Amino acid sequence: MDNSRYISNQNITVAIxxxxxxxxxxxxxLLLFKRRVSPxxxxxxxxxxxxxxxxxxxxxxxxxxxxxxxxxNIYLKQLKTYGALNRDPQERxxxxxxxxxxxxxxxxxxxxxxxxxxxFAFNExxxxxxxxxxxxxxxxxxxxxxxxxxxLGFELLPKLFTLPQLQxxxxxxxxxxxxxxxxxxxxxxxxxxxxxxxxxxxTSRKGAYLFGFKENVLNNYQKxxxxxxxxxxxxx
Amino acid sequence: MDNSRYISNQNITVAIxxxxxxxxxxxxxLLLFKRRVSPxxxxxxxxxxxxxxxxxxxxxxxxxxxxxxxxxNIYLKQLKTYGALNRDPQERxxxxxxxxxxxxxxxxxxxxxxxxxxxFAFNExxxxxxxxxxxxxxxxxxxxxxxxxxxLGFELLPKLFTLPQLQxxxxxxxxxxxxxxxxxxxxxxxxxxxxxxxxxxxTSRKGAYLFGFKENVLNNYQKxxxxxxxxxxxxx
DNA sequence: CCAAAAGTGTTAAGCATACACCCATGC
DNA sequence: GCATGGGTGTATGCTTAACACTTTTGG
Numbered sequence: 001m002d003n004s005r006y007i008s009n010q011n012i013t014v015a016i017x018x019x020x021x022x023x024x025x026x027x028x029x030l031l032l033f034k035r036r037v038s039p040x041x042x043x044x045x046x047x048x049x050x051x052x053x054x055x056x057x058x059x060x061x062x063x064x065x066x067x068x069x070x071x072x073n074i075y076l077k078q079l080k081t082y083g084a085l086n087r088d089p090q091e092r093x094x095x096x097x098x099x100x101x102x103x104x105x106x107x108x109x110x111x112x113x114x115x116x117x118x119x120f121a122f123n124e125x126x127x128x129x130x131x132x133x134x135x136x137x138x139x140x141x142x143x144x145x146x147x148x149x150x151x152l153g154f155e156l157l158p159k160l161f162t163l164p165q166l167q168x169x170x171x172x173x174x175x176x177x178x179x180x181x182x183x184x185x186x187x188x189x190x191x192x193x194x195x196x197x198x199x200x201x202x203t204s205r206k207g208a209y210l211f212g213f214k215e216n217v218l219n220n221y222q223k224x225x226x227x228x229x230x231x232x233x234x235x236x
Numbered sequence: 237m238d239n240s241r242y243i244s245n246q247n248i249t250v251a252i253x254x255x256x257x258x259x260x261x262x263x264x265x266l267l268l269f270k271r272r273v274s275p276x277x278x279x280x281x282x283x284x285x286x287x288x289x290x291x292x293x294x295x296x297x298x299x300x301x302x303x304x305x306x307x308x309n310i311y312l313k314q315l316k317t318y319g320a321l322n323r324d325p326q327e328r329x330x331x332x333x334x335x336x337x338x339x340x341x342x343x344x345x346x347x348x349x350x351x352x353x354x355x356f357a358f359n360e361x362x363x364x365x366x367x368x369x370x371x372x373x374x375x376x377x378x379x380x381x382x383x384x385x386x387x388l389g390f391e392l393l394p395k396l397f398t399l400p401q402l403q404x405x406x407x408x409x410x411x412x413x414x415x416x417x418x419x420x421x422x423x424x425x426x427x428x429x430x431x432x433x434x435x436x437x438x439t440s441r442k443g444a445y446l447f448g449f450k451e452n453v454l455n456n457y458q459k460x461x462x463x464x465x466x467x468x469x470x471x472x
Numbered sequence: 473c474c475a476a477a478a479g480t481g482t483t484a485a486g487c488a489t490a491c492a493c494c495c496a497t498g499c
Numbered sequence: 500g501c502a503t504g505g506g507t508g509t510a511t512g513c514t515t516a517a518c519a520c521t522t523t524t525g526g
Binding site: 006009010011012013014015050051052053054055056057058078080081082083084085090091092093094096 | 242245246247248249250251286287288289290291292293294314316317318319320321326327328329330332
Binding site for chain 2: 475476477478479480481
């Protein structure tokens with residue numbers, strides 16, 4: 001008997017999957033992948049990988065994302081681990097799911113196409129393999145939770161953005177409409193935004209002022225690695 | 237090459253660990269276990285097991301709890317998965333952590349002793365092995381989150397309890413004091429409690445009225461399996 | 473009668489909600 | 500000059516927070 005191991009006959013594969021949200025200033029999107037291999041060849045799925053022996057969970061998810069996007073410092077958070085007995089018909093696989101938020105403008109279309117990947121509007125998702133739809137469902141619910149006490153704009157908006165764009169983001173996440181006066185009041189009262197004199201005229205003749213996050217907010221945020229906390233950003 | 241498997245050389249052990257909270261009407265407690273085997277023999281740790289091939293994650297956690305307590309229907313929730321490379325010096329182990337809430341009065345002392353287990357006051361915990369302290373830290377933070385929109389009394393209090401006891405529970409969880417007038421106002425305004433004519437005189441000469449959860453609240457709660465939601469029970 | 477815990481109301485401040493019109497501009 | 504989206508203020512109700520005294524009763 002091998003005394004240096006806890007067990008010798010475990011026969012379980014561990015995988016990492018990533019739910020990738022993007023925002024294109026109009027709607028919330030999800031990045032999906034067309035499977036190139038059996039089983040489920042040609043079906044849409046989240047992107048994932050079998051966990052390597054000498055890579056930590058976080059690192060594995062980070063690697064998947066950076067291989068895919070070429071980007072560093074993508075927002076990533078562990079969502080949940082899925083381990084029902086027959087979730088994968090081929091063998092026993094447990095899947096540790098991460099979710100990430102990225103600005104659609106940061107990700108080149110070519111990169112996406114190289115992977116047989118496609119952005120889908122969040123409310124027009126195709127059927128996904130295995131329990132991936134459940135993972136997505138759990139992710140949006142987590143996203144709403146996070147949005148309650150964290151300014152998601154960091155991750156999902158370009159450096160400068162307009163208040164209508166920010167409002168659209170929150171409306172997408174919560175799938176509802178907000179009164180623009182109340183929205184602006186609340187956002188501005190948080191004291192985390194800095195108005196510029198620049199205007200974005202891409203969506204109206206009048207143009208909308210561009211805002212950015214205040215320097216110190218950005219700094220605090222990066223120090224804490226994704227846990228900048230304004231107590232209550234939104235309580236919808 | 238074995239085409240029916242995703243990978244053939246993964247060498248990772250999957251374990252389940254459980255963080256067990258209890259409340260004895262005075263303080264919040266954590267159930268810890270003295271390791272009987274090497275490594276770390278004699279040290280305190282959470283209870284855990286290597287995942288069996290044909291048991292789902294939830295089932296495994298449920299089994300651990302019911303073997304330990306003899307109780308069914310214990311509140312259990314997946315917390316997070318820990319998978320740093322060298323979290324266990326012996327071999328690569330990833331640990332899926334669940335946390336559970338139980339009424340201390342439900343658990344016989346004998347049961348606990350049979351397992352070399354002991355209730356520790358939450359603010360007087362010993363050092364724990366591996367990353368178990370981190371797991372506990374993450375658990376209390378999750379517990380606070382849950383307490384915000386879910387009446388924890390279901391899990392941590394006996395069927396009948398007094399408002400001072402309930403207040404103590406919340407004070408323990410949030411490690412703070414509340415004004416009793418405001419506390420009672422808020423709790424009672426939720427309309428989930430039913431006053432009885434019984435009094436608990438164990439802690440005062442005057443005695444405190446015993447309350448229970450309303451029938452329909454209990455029913456709803458059980459249907460949803462631990463997700464009864466009063467929107468905002470507490471927003472501290 | 474006294475000690476110890478239970479129970480009770482009011483006020484002020486802050487926050488969320490509801491609601492409608494003017495502004496700037498390109499065409 | 501008009502269509503389009505951007506920008507603004509006020510009043511109301513609700514929730515929270517702060518605060519101190521009376522009640523009960525066993526010893």
